[in-house]
Amino acid sequence: MAFLDSPRIVTSRKDFADSFTLTRYLATGGYAGLTKALSMFPEQVAAEVDAASLLGRGGAGFPAGRKWSMLRKSAVSYLVVNGDESEPATFKDHYLVERDPHQLVEGVIIAAYALQVTRAFIFLRGEFALGLERVQQAVNEAYEHGALGRHIFGSSFSLDIVVHPGAGAYICGEETSLIEALEGKRGFPRIKPPFFPAVTGLYGEPTVVNNVETMSNLPWIVTHSGAAFAALGAGRSTGTRLFALAGRVNNPGVYEIEMVKNTFRDIIYDPALGGGVIGDKAVRAIIPGGVSAPWFGPDQLDLALGQDEVAAEGSMLGSGSIVVLDEDSCVVRAAWRITKFFSRESCGQCTPCREGSGWLERILYRLEHGGGRVEDLDLLLDLADNIAPGLTWPPQQTTICVLGSSIPSSIHSALSLFRDDFVAHVDHGSCPHG
Amino acid sequence: MSHLRTEMRQRAEELVSLYPSRRSAMLPLLHLCQEQDGYLTDEAMAEVAELTGTTPAEVRGTASFYDMFHLEPVGRYVVGVCTNIACLLRGGEELLAHASEVLGCAVGATSDDGLFTLEETECLADCNVAPVVQVNHRYVRTTTPEAFDGLVADLRAGRLDHDVPPHGTLIRVRRSGGLRVDSAEIAAERASARDARALREQ
Amino acid sequence: MADETPTTVTITLNGRPVVAAPGELLISVAERAGTYIPRFCYHPRMEPVGVCRMCLVEVEGPRGATLQPSCYLRVNDGMAVVTDSEKVKKAQDGVLEFLLANHPLDCPVCDKGGECPLQDQTLAHGSGETRFVEEKRHFEKPIPIGELVLLDRERCIQCSRCTRFAAEVAGDAQIDFAGRGDLLEVAPSPTQPFDSVFSGNTVQICPVGALTAKPYRFSARPWDLDQVESTCTTCAVGCRIAVQSSGGRLSRVLGLDSDAVNHGWLCDKGRFSLDSVDGNEESTDVLSPATRVSVPMVREDGVLTPTSWSHALARAAAVLGESSRGPDGVGVIGGAALTNEAAYAWSRFAREVLDTEHVDCHYGDGLDGRLLQALPGATINDAASARVIVTLTGDLRQELPVLYLRLREAVRQKSALIEFAFGASALRSLARVALAVRPGEAHLVAHALAGETPTADIAASAADIASARELLGDGEGVVVVVGRPNLAEDPAVIETALRTLAERFPRARFLVALRRANVRGALDMGLAPGLAPGRRLGAPGRDTLAQIDALSSGAQSAVVLLGGCLLGNVLDVERARAALERAHVVAVTGHGGASLAYADVVLPAAVSHERRGTVTNLEGRVSALAAKVAAPGSAWDDVTIAAELAVALGASPEVTSLEVAAKLLEETTGYPALSVLNDASADGVLASTGERSARRTLDPMAFPGVRSTDALGQGEFAGDTVLAHAHGHGSSAPVTWDQVTAGSGVALPHVDAYSLRLFASRRLYDHGIAMSGSPSLRGLIDETTLRAHHADLDRLGLVTGDTVSVVGENERVTLPVASDDAVPRGVAEVGFGTRRDGENLLSRLCSSQTLTLVRLESR
Numbered sequence A: 001m002a003f004l005d006s007p008r009i010v011t012s013r014k015d016f017a018d019s020f021t022l023t024r025y026l027a028t029g030g031y032a033g034l035t036k037a038l039s040m041f042p043e044q045v046a047a048e049v050d051a052a053s054l055l056g057r058g059g060a061g062f063p064a065g066r067k068w069s070m071l072r073k074s075a076v077s078y079l080v081v082n083g084d085e086s087e088p089a090t091f092k093d094h095y096l097v098e099r100d101p102h103q104l105v106e107g108v109i110i111a112a113y114a115l116q117v118t119r120a121f122i123f124l125r126g127e128f129a130l131g132l133e134r135v136q137q138a139v140n141e142a143y144e145h146g147a148l149g150r151h152i153f154g155s156s157f158s159l160d161i162v163v164h165p166g167a168g169a170y171i172c173g174e175e176t177s178l179i180e181a182l183e184g185k186r187g188f189p190r191i192k193p194p195f196f197p198a199v200t201g202l203y204g205e206p207t208v209v210n211n212v213e214t215m216s217n218l219p220w221i222v223t224h225s226g227a228a229f230a231a232l233g234a235g236r237s238t239g240t241r242l243f244a245l246a247g248r249v250n251n252p253g254v255y256e257i258e259m260v261k262n263t264f265r266d267i268i269y270d271p272a273l274g275g276g277v278i279g280d281k282a283v284r285a286i287i288p289g290g291v292s293a294p295w296f297g298p299d300q301l302d303l304a305l306g307q308d309e310v311a312a313e314g315s316m317l318g319s320g321s322i323v324v325l326d327e328d329s330c331v332v333r334a335a336w337r338i339t340k341f342f343s344r345e346s347c348g349q350c351t352p353c354r355e356g357s358g359w360l361e362r363i364l365y366r367l368e369h370g371g372g373r374v375e376d377l378d379l380l381l382d383l384a385d386n387i388a389p390g391l392t393w394p395p396q397q398t399t400i401c402v403l404g405s406s407i408p409s410s411i412h413s414a415l416s417l418f419r420d421d422f423v424a425h426v427d428h429g430s431c432p433h434g
Numbered sequence B: 001m002s003h004l005r006t007e008m009r010q011r012a013e014e015l016v017s018l019y020p021s022r023r024s025a026m027l028p029l030l031h032l033c034q035e036q037d038g039y040l041t042d043e044a045m046a047e048v049a050e051l052t053g054t055t056p057a058e059v060r061g062t063a064s065f066y067d068m069f070h071l072e073p074v075g076r077y078v079v080g081v082c083t084n085i086a087c088l089l090r091g092g093e094e095l096l097a098h099a100s101e102v103l104g105c106a107v108g109a110t111s112d113d114g115l116f117t118l119e120e121t122e123c124l125a126d127c128n129v130a131p132v133v134q135v136n137h138r139y140v141r142t143t144t145p146e147a148f149d150g151l152v153a154d155l156r157a158g159r160l161d162h163d164v165p166p167h168g169t170l171i172r173v174r175r176s177g178g179l180r181v182d183s184a185e186i187a188a189e190r191a192s193a194r195d196a197r198a199l200r201e202q
Numbered sequence C: 001m002a003d004e005t006p007t008t009v010t011i012t013l014n015g016r017p018v019v020a021a022p023g024e025l026l027i028s029v030a031e032r033a034g035t036y037i038p039r040f041c042y043h044p045r046m047e048p049v050g051v052c053r054m055c056l057v058e059v060e061g062p063r064g065a066t067l068q069p070s071c072y073l074r075v076n077d078g079m080a081v082v083t084d085s086e087k088v089k090k091a092q093d094g095v096l097e098f099l100l101a102n103h104p105l106d107c108p109v110c111d112k113g114g115e116c117p118l119q120d121q122t123l124a125h126g127s128g129e130t131r132f133v134e135e136k137r138h139f140e141k142p143i144p145i146g147e148l149v150l151l152d153r154e155r156c157i158q159c160s161r162c163t164r165f166a167a168e169v170a171g172d173a174q175i176d177f178a179g180r181g182d183l184l185e186v187a188p189s190p191t192q193p194f195d196s197v198f199s200g201n202t203v204q205i206c207p208v209g210a211l212t213a214k215p216y217r218f219s220a221r222p223w224d225l226d227q228v229e230s231t232c233t234t235c236a237v238g239c240r241i242a243v244q245s246s247g248g249r250l251s252r253v254l255g256l257d258s259d260a261v262n263h264g265w266l267c268d269k270g271r272f273s274l275d276s277v278d279g280n281e282e283s284t285d286v287l288s289p290a291t292r293v294s295v296p297m298v299r300e301d302g303v304l305t306p307t308s309w310s311h312a313l314a315r316a317a318a319v320l321g322e323s324s325r326g327p328d329g330v331g332v333i334g335g336a337a338l339t340n341e342a343a344y345a346w347s348r349f350a351r352e353v354l355d356t357e358h359v360d361c362h363y364g365d366g367l368d369g370r371l372l373q374a375l376p377g378a379t380i381n382d383a384a385s386a387r388v389i390v391t392l393t394g395d396l397r398q399e400l401p402v403l404y405l406r407l408r409e410a411v412r413q414k415s416a417l418i419e420f421a422f423g424a425s426a427l428r429s430l431a432r433v434a435l436a437v438r439p440g441e442a443h444l445v446a447h448a449l450a451g452e453t454p455t456a457d458i459a460a461s462a463a464d465i466a467s468a469r470e471l472l473g474d475g476e477g478v479v480v481v482v483g484r485p486n487l488a489e490d491p492a493v494i495e496t497a498l499r500t501l502a503e504r505f506p507r508a509r510f511l512v513a514l515r516r517a518n519v520r521g522a523l524d525m526g527l528a529p530g531l532a533p534g535r536r537l538g539a540p541g542r543d544t545l546a547q548i549d550a551l552s553s554g555a556q557s558a559v560v561l562l563g564g565c566l567l568g569n570v571l572d573v574e575r576a577r578a579a580l581e582r583a584h585v586v587a588v589t590g591h592g593g594a595s596l597a598y599a600d601v602v603l604p605a606a607v608s609h610e611r612r613g614t615v616t617n618l619e620g621r622v623s624a625l626a627a628k629v630a631a632p633g634s635a636w637d638d639v640t641i642a643a644e645l646a647v648a649l650g651a652s653p654e655v656t657s658l659e660v661a662a663k664l665l666e667e668t669t670g671y672p673a674l675s676v677l678n679d680a681s682a683d684g685v686l687a688s689t690g691e692r693s694a695r696r697t698l699d700p701m702a703f704p705g706v707r708s709t710d711a712l713g714q715g716e717f718a719g720d721t722v723l724a725h726a727h728g729h730g731s732s733a734p735v736t737w738d739q740v741t742a743g744s745g746v747a748l749p750h751v752d753a754y755s756l757r758l759f760a761s762r763r764l765y766d767h768g769i770a771m772s773g774s775p776s777l778r779g780l781i782d783e784t785t786l787r788a789h790h791a792d793l794d795r796l797g798l799v800t801g802d803t804v805s806v807v808g809e810n811e812r813v814t815l816p817v818a819s820d821d822a823v824p825r826g827v828a829e830v831g832f833g834t835r836r837d838g839e840n841l842l843s844r845l846c847s848s849q850t851l852t853l854v855r856l857e858s859r
């Protein structure tokens, strides 16, 4: 299996129980990347990251090198690390912050050096109490170790990192909303234009926002070169990626896999990975990339796990999560629960998202609980169309951020792939499957 | 008179000093208040308003946006059971129903003895041990009804006091010291470094 | 290369080319071009947020046409926009349907029913049939969120107009969104209700019936309302308003958007005090300001007794006639609440019939009128676009609330603010420099700004003085807003400061911010010593305090009180009481008041919303007042009363009616009066500046509830130069600077280390007629509190909420204290106004207007 051959980039300390300590980190090559970075010019470090073609791991898959180059020149700028990980069934950043916090901190220092910022914020999901403690501990140790603060490792570079706890709101993963939360406000996404935080971000200053996993790749990239990273994977999807496999599989978990070289089938069925579907049932649907993504049916099992490959089939790798529904899973219930999630997590600014999510959720609840009407199926699609006109992929927007336009995905997928199930719910008041 | 106890107030002021704008300390400060009182009292929110240069309405409005903040008293243990898609597929709803029965309180309510508040949560990002249960934001990795019963017994007996601190206590590791870098100084240093480099390159 | 920033751009709107300024909002460009895009969250006077998504239109872009919020999008050259496609219509209908999903259909019982933008949109766009079969969101029915505002959360459409107004425009974010998603609700804090003095504006701009005003609730249905446009006379800002009545009774006042003045906003005192006009019908005590005086009265056997007009006029004539035969026998006090025409009539009546120069519209709280008229003037717009604004005033939010809003906006956007920091001030947090000023030293600070070494220690730091001087430069682009911050201080302090600033910074201009409603008009009509009608120099006479002294000593024997209430307005109530005790008093008033205890004759007058005329706001803008309802009983308008009294005194007055007064005023002095009156509905012709503001059609969504949607007159400007065109009038001449430069000098007592200097400040919610006569507002009158710097309170171990014994010049009073570091050290700030039945606690602390020292003793 190809995945076994690829180097472990962000999970190299997987087998150490004390992987989160400074001692272990230093004993396993920790802070070598930073030392090397500090011997280079900042632009050279950025050039390596650009050469690596490191796609952002937060969901949008935007190349980190390009994002950095867009940072508006200004006297003050900031680096913000997105560790809000709340996309359902995504739990890879959780793994990284708890198991390898120093790797994250080192990555942040490297990025800050490349960007020449003096203050970075690591925004961590509030529910990660242990992760917050581990990262704070790592930051404290980094200061003691001379890797943070004034004149890092004797160089002329200085940096402060502040660990900032979130407080329970999915939307704060959206970068402008995260910035609002960091400014002490409600997590209302900011309206565009300006389009990128790199132009106007935290406190109105240019800001780079990158995901935890994106940052965690940097020590390896600097140590081994961008070219070595780019040699892994294929096309635009370089390096490895963490996939969070969940749902009806025998071994759910976080797996580091070389990009493009493996398929959905590999990750679900390989004994070293997902180990197959529970009770050897058939796969009914796969939700790749988080609940915002359109679903795949069993016929897409052999699709390669690459950003463009998945996009070409009308969905996305997104946050790197893969949820498996088996033949006994009720798709109406799944679509309802996902819509309920969006309804609970809508920030409430835009009418279509705020009201639309709740309305859709209530219709689906009715269908799932036996109160459905035939006309509800068209109503679902029409309301979904009012939120994301045309129900295209990628979706068109009527809202400020893409949470709104993500709402229709699961409903549209479930109805397109399994309309009969919905009709059966209407007819029989219950699910023919689960 | 400060509502925050002396040591808490001191920590609060340290938090404020970490940010370029006072208001940025809002979420950490609210966590701090919750650590002291278990939930956000009106007095605490008024004090956060003063610390962050906002109004009590803004503090309340901001706090109420976030699920982790409680504006009403809660039990010593806030038990969260996830029912989002990954957990749904592995019995999250059933476990939540079981929890409600065992704890003797409806979802969203607090048990009569004031010990437990039960919540249905959205995905808690630990889906490999689904359905996910958290107590006071600690993962307890309890996925079956039987294991849940054991958890409740342990909590009642105080056997998990070390792992599960009272509600509101979030980050037990303190930041060591404040900011170390003076941005203005750095800017000056950097400008002179640029000049030196320009000279070298000439 | 030449600067090639284009001055216009052309966009394509539904296939038609439309020209706009670069950066303008698409929604307003389209509106001007006749394409009205539906909207909810957008309000032309607030920053756009683009949240309701009602205004989505198709905009051509690199990836084809996409839906964009037109309220947020700024136009650029070549932009192609479609507002009427199927896709746009579906999106907009979708938003409307979503909004209605949770909105109750209780229009028949909703205050907004009949004038509701959501209802109107639904009728215009909606399919009428609901596809929403689930249960709607439920909340407890209306909850009070403040003293004057109720919130019905079920009706809220989360447009954030109210919360944005509170945070952005008013600067008191006492309400904010709470919750998230479809549970988002507007909420105050339990520890701080929504008691902003601007709360009513949120009711006015709420596009649904979610926010309602307690005073207006259920009082009228929109279709029964009848409307006129008028000017608010609660303070000197002169906001444009729509006054609505139903069945002959006043129902509601709404703000109109006068670009030059109030931008549509009002303060709650202006908005809600209309029930003081109807009066508290149960109240019959003429000594109470809550009582409307509606019939003539004369004192019989010591008791004021209703009588006929002819009898009352005859009595008044007898009293005044006798006194006016003696030298300096009669004087006139008051008149700042009159219309210009009435002030003109009384000004001429005093001079020509009573033969006296003792006229004064201030109650000892003004500044030398001649000085004010000689200053180079500035308009509100001038101040709001100044490079540097200097405030030499009390807390403007308390004194002139809407001027505060205008300046706040300017300072937030671009103007630098230098504050003479006398005490607590709502603008403080925005000030670039706050110069701490203790009572009795404003002139010393002005000297220091002028570059002279102060002769005594001042509280302002050298560093602050230096930064202020740097900002001031040579005065170019500087507007000084000047008022009378401290009632317990010799006016010479501010007058001297003013002179210094005007002389040292000759390019600076001045906006006079005295607070009483038509004080500017009254001064322009000559209702002050040394002035004559038409902004002319007159002969010297006694001001209010001098008249009080003269009445006490017997040098003057009679006084006519015009409106207001002398005793409610002077600092030293006892001295005034003693004077009235000895005097013959004729009171011309629409309201009761303590002074009437001394009146021999009371002549009932019409008040606001019952009379026509013009008024002049603080910047000199003359605008019209409309009569919406009839005055009660047999009350007359003030012009008629002056004319009839003159006749009763055997004179044949030239001024016999409002129209005659306006005509004479304009013809003889050039002062805009008749033209404004006759053209009350025309657009503003700003005579002196040549500014012309186009008549605009109001966006009904911006001003729900305003019946007619034509933006009406903004009035004419009676500023500096306008009167140069006058036809000339007798021997008097316009006031010039050299006539007022001789300062009276300032002599102040020595301050010892244990005393605090008293700063008697003004409160908006004072015990004046507007408040105490208004059943809705009466409960809001401020409690008198002593504010001081925490260091001064620390010395006595006092904290906020304690009470303290204050030893003043006269006696000691007990007051609650509040620690407030906005008050300079060594100063005790006490607001003029108390809820204790109008009893003025300040008057027990001080009797003189020179610097007053008080001592605090903890109890």
Ligand SMILES: Cc1cc2nc3c(=O)[nH]c(=O)nc-3n(C[C@H](O)[C@H](O)[C@H](O)COP(=O)(O)O)c2cc1C
Pocket: A055, A056, A057, A058, A059, A060, A061, A062, A064, A082, A083, A084, A085, A086, A087, A170, A171, A172, A173, A174, A175, A176, A209, A210, A211, A212, A214, A215, A401, A402, A403
């Ligand atoms: C609704 C929503 C939720 C998001 N949640 C997350 C998240 O939890 N973690 C994350 O890293 N990015 C999340 N993103 C993506 C971020 O906006 C942003 O693109 C990302 O943090 C950039 O980092 P990257 O370039 O390193 O991927 C979310 C985006 C949206 C629209």
Ligand code: SF4
Pocket: C155, C156, C157, C158, C159, C160, C161, C162, C163, C186, C202, C205, C206, C207, C208, C210, C211
């Ligand atoms: S209360 Fe009215 S103004 Fe405020 S958000 Fe709701 S609908 Fe808008």
Ligand code: FES
Pocket: C038, C039, C040, C041, C042, C049, C050, C051, C052, C053, C054, C055, C056, C069, C070, C071, C072
């Ligand atoms: S989004 Fe434009 S008016 Fe609300």
